[in-house]
Amino acid sequence: MLTKRLIACFDIKNGMVTKAHKFQDNIDIDTAENVARRIYEDQIDEIIFYDITASFEKRKIDLETVRKVAKHVFVPFTVGGGIRNLDDMYEVLKAGAGKISIDSMAVRNPGIIREGAMAFGRQCIVLSMQVKRVEKTFRIPSGYEIAIDGARVFTGIDAVEWAKKGEELGAGEICVNSIDQDGTHSGYDIEITSLISRNVNIPVIASGGAGKPEHVAEVFTKTGASAAIISSMLYSPRMDRNYSVKEIKDKLVEYKIPVRPWIENYNI
């Protein structure tokens, strides 16, 4: 049986993992390489790494950090931030990433999803979307609007429509990040995660809001999400306590959610 995935997500700035609250007030944790190595050894299922300022500073992604992380991580590794075209995608894959996450750039130029899928296979392309709860209107029937550029710019695009379009254009997965829940540690946005997973037939990743293992269990129980992003609860110094991957998986097992079993000896 295909198991539900736990994905550790890191924001990277100048080669360091940094933790923000509502996209502000960053605290540096450690080097990307060290954090990635620790979480890999903690048996995480997958890792995503966003070069958070690449897009904003209009520079290319930090390939050196991608290379360093890829040398130590033997689980799927996705990279996002500052990817503008096929050449950027190829550079990131060559540096050792397995998938590419595109967000604001896909809204500006949806063709990049199709181009990326044609060139590298749709499994390589993760369409990441920042969604904000808004009033339901004729233009935004789902009540969730897509924002871009670090959730600073609103697009007038309906989240469910965008997810369906992303699938049609060739995205292999859709990551739904709730702007409202992000940094609150109060649980995922169940409504939009459920809505999008019912409307597409590709895997959906829930993101934003996880603060304790019960939140992860909730999103897997109440929505069709295939994977959940966890971040603060793993390593943020702002949290009352952090959780190991094993603690989270033990909780999921209690809820009868299928997960990759814990391996006693994780050394080679």
Next chain:
Amino acid sequence: MLRMVLFLNPVNSSCERSVFMIGVIDYKAGNAPSVLNALHKLNVPSELISSPRDISTVKGIILPGVGSAGATMDSLRKMGFLDVLEEKVLNDGVPFLGICIGLQILFDHSEEGDTECLGWIPGNVRRFPEDKVRVPQIGWNEVKFIRNHAVISGLNESEFFYFVNSYYVTSANEEVVLARTQYGVDFCSMISYKNIFGAQFHIEKSGVMGLRLLKNFSMIAEGVLC
């Protein structure tokens, strides 16, 4: 759970190691750098191979793969790999490991883009039933080994590996099937036939179990495990 009992001899012949080399075919669309990273982690001498010329010295060949069957066949053809691969693997018996698309193109034909493949293993490549499951399959799924083989030494009868695929192989010859997995259908997730191995899952992205499998293949290629 039944543990496969097969103890491995440590690799200790340093003079042999200097000439031993695994070649990872790099056809620009694949996940070759990830496979190379995994081999380096295992201290297995290995290199990327982007020209058929460089294949003559290697003792084992890995064909990684992401993307589509058609694009992979086109790249291998354009880069001149088809004849040399056939000669090395089918005639000379050099151990070969295909990963993901690298497994699929070993069969006769793929539904993906109606692609004629290598035809080394009788059978076809089909799409997962979209009315039953999300396609692509992405994630860790259970691999059940249905017979024993040196390549799975140290692994349990059932292990979890990371899959990313929209298509799966159906073997005309049940004897080549080494493992099976469930996703909408019960499909063949690993094969072994003489010197040819293939895994539908991403060995290089499957944590320590993937690394163990890769290590076993490397030892088979080196001749220290059989």
